[in-house]
Amino acid sequence: MIAADEFDRRQAVELSEWVAALCRQYSQATGWTVRFVADATEPLLTDSEVSDVVADQRRVGTLELLLDRGVDQDTRRRARATTQLLAHVISEIAVSRHDADKRSRHLKMMLALGQLTEAIDDVEAELGCLLGEVADVVEASSLSLHLLVPETESLALRFLHPLGPETVRITRRVSESPTDLRAMNQGMAIIQEVTELQSQQMNWVPDRTNSAVCLGVDDAGGILGTLWATSRRLLGFEAKQLSVLKALAQHLGSLLERIALEKEEETRERMMRELQGISKTQSGEQLGILPADSGFDAVGRCRSVCEVGGDLCEMIPLGEGRTLVAVGDACGHSVQAAFVMTAVRSAMRAVIDDAESGSLDSTVVVAKINRALCRVTAGHQFMSCLVGIIDRKRMVFDYTNAGHPVPILYRQGQGVSLESHGLPLGILTDAEYSSSQVALRGEDLLVLFSDGLLETMNEAEELFQPAGVMSALSATATADPLDEVLEQIWGSCERHGVGDVQDDRTLLVVRMKQTKGPRRPHHMSSVDQAQLSSR
Known part of the structure; x- marks a missing residue:
């Protein structure tokens, strides 16, 4: 897009070249030497006859x-009259060329407005250039865009043409600018009284401004701000100029x-990108490398519906x-x-x-984690959690279950659900928890999971439930690799x-290794002890 001042310079050069060529043809046809001197380009000769060329006032x-000095007076009068007529014709043609160029620029500017929302690499530069182009077409002494700042109920000066070195960001309260309020409510407000401008302390308005128009700028979501155009003319802007400003306000929105x-x-x-990075480094699945003497093998899987999730494994x-x-x-x-999962882990x-x-x-x-979580989260940010300790030497699993789905102990083709011991973490600071202890044997499977796995639903709206886990386990053999289980x-x-999957899913499978020598029984719930002692 060509800036207004650049367009004027190019137009002046083209006009000068055309008039100079016309003067050379006139001189050849009449025998009288006539030359065109562009305004303020070179001095005039003292003994020459001059006629001004005027375009657009x-x-x-x-x-x-x-x-020549020897030319008689009659010839001199005819030459002077003809030259004045030539100057008048050139002025008329120049005016027509100026109007034609102005209409062409108007059409190009409207086309630019239509394409404004297509592709802009440098918004600042393009908007500044566009405001300058529109200001020249509508003959405005200044154009400025003011954007609404809802948090402070104010308008901030964002773009200004012409942009002077003393220009600063100006912010004013919407309630103190009735003209802006009128434009935002009615679409446009016209000012033809200088006192109205002065009363609103419009610091960005140029000196000697006699009229102005303010237009609301909005989009589908509501008001974005206002567009101001000022003029030194007493009569303000014409209807065509207002239509251009309206189009500009619309396309700015x-x-x-x-x-x-x-x-x-x-x-x-x-x-x-940040969440994907976090999901790689802060996944809920942190099994790590187990020591060789851990006494068991384990495989786990933790999958989140979103980039990051709240399951812990x-x-x-x-x-x-x-x-x-x-x-x-x-x-x-x-x-x-x-966030809750990370707080619990920490x-x-x-x-x-x-x-x-x-x-x-x-x-x-579990009790200490619960108190810590209550201090850093709101009551609705809670977490079910099972914390247990596998003791290889004693072959026991000592666990506390804070509102989490109960694990399954699978032994010799039979499964038993373990126990729950209290509320989820983060609800009550003084919540009390107990624990249970399960005796373990070689080849026992401990299967732990989150409710995302149990609550998976089929077309008949039937949940997978622990029964689905038991059914899947029954299809495996003791010798099957753990990852296949x-x-x-x-x-x-x-x-x-x-x-689509609706919730995070976690599954952890632990298989105890065979141990040598008899081991005394450990405390279990009465039901579990009765079920397992017979096997």
């Missing part, structure tokens, strides 16, 4: 008649809406053949759930670091479900 140059959408898309893409070696196992599910999805790590690993108790761990359960769940 501005002198663009002078026709200079150069005659579309442009600003597109810019806002692009910024939202950039923000969304940036957040997606973690195993932490405590030393002396003890391993902490934690599986949890924070309420909600995505970032909110991930608190759990802090509790472990502060305690002697040999004396660590699942009930104490996990795939059997996970695949059965996926085949059961229809449509």
Whole structure:
């Protein structure tokens, strides 16, 4: 797009070249030397006859008649009259050319307005150039765009043409500018009284401004701001000029809406990249590498519906053949759930670091995590969680279940559901928890999961439930690799479900290794003890 001042310079050069060529043809035809002197380009000769060339009420140059001293008076009068007529014709043609160029620029500018929302690389430069172009077409002494700042109920000067070195960002209260209010409510407000401008302290308005128009700028979502055009003319802007300003305000609204959408898309893409990065480093699945003397094998899988999720699946070696196992599910999805899960994980790590690993108790761990979570989250941000300790030497699983789906102990083709011991974490600071202890044998399977797996629904709206886990386990053999056991359960769940996955899913499968020598029985719930002692 060509700026207004650049267009004027090019137009003046083209006009000068055309008039100069016409003067040369005139001189050849008449024998009288006539030359065109562009305004303020070179001095005139003292003994020459001159006639001004005027276009659009501005002198663009002078026709200079150069005659020999011996030319008689009658010839001199005819030459002078003819040269004046030539100057008048050139002025008329120049005016017509100026009007034609002005109409052409008007059409090009309207086309530019129509294309404004298509593709803009440099918004600042393009808008500044466009405002200058429109200001020249509508003969405005200034054009300015003021954007609404809803938080402060004010208007901020965003773009100004012409932009002077002393220009600063000006912000004013909407309530103190009745003209802006009228434009935003009615679409346009016209000012033809200088006192009205002065009363509103429009600091950006040029000196000697006699009239102005203010137009509302909006998009589909509502008011965005106002567009101001000022003029030194007492009569203000004509109807055609107002139509151009209205078109500019309309397209500015579309442009600003597109810019806002692009910024939202950039923000969304940036957040997606950050969330994807977090999901790789802060996944709820943290099984790590188990020590060789852990006494069991384990495989796990934790899948989030969003980039990050709230399911926890973690195993932490405590030393002396003890391993902490934690599986949890924070309420909600995505970032909110991930925040709760991360808080629980951090608190759990802090509790472990502060305690002697040999004396660590699942009930104490859960109680301390619960108090920590209550301090940093609201009551509706809770998390179900099971924390247990597998002791290889004693072959027991000591666990505390805070409102989490109960695990399954699978032995010799039969499964038993374990117990739950209290409210989820983060609801009551003083919540009390107990624990249970299960005696383990070689080849026992401990299967832990989140409710996202159990609540997978089929077309008949039937849940997968623990029965689905038991059914999948029954299709496996004791000698099957552990990862195949996990795939059997996970695949059965996926085949059961229809449509998109609605919740995070976690599955952890632990298989105890065979041990030598008899082991005395450990405390279990009466039901579980009766069921397992006979096998």
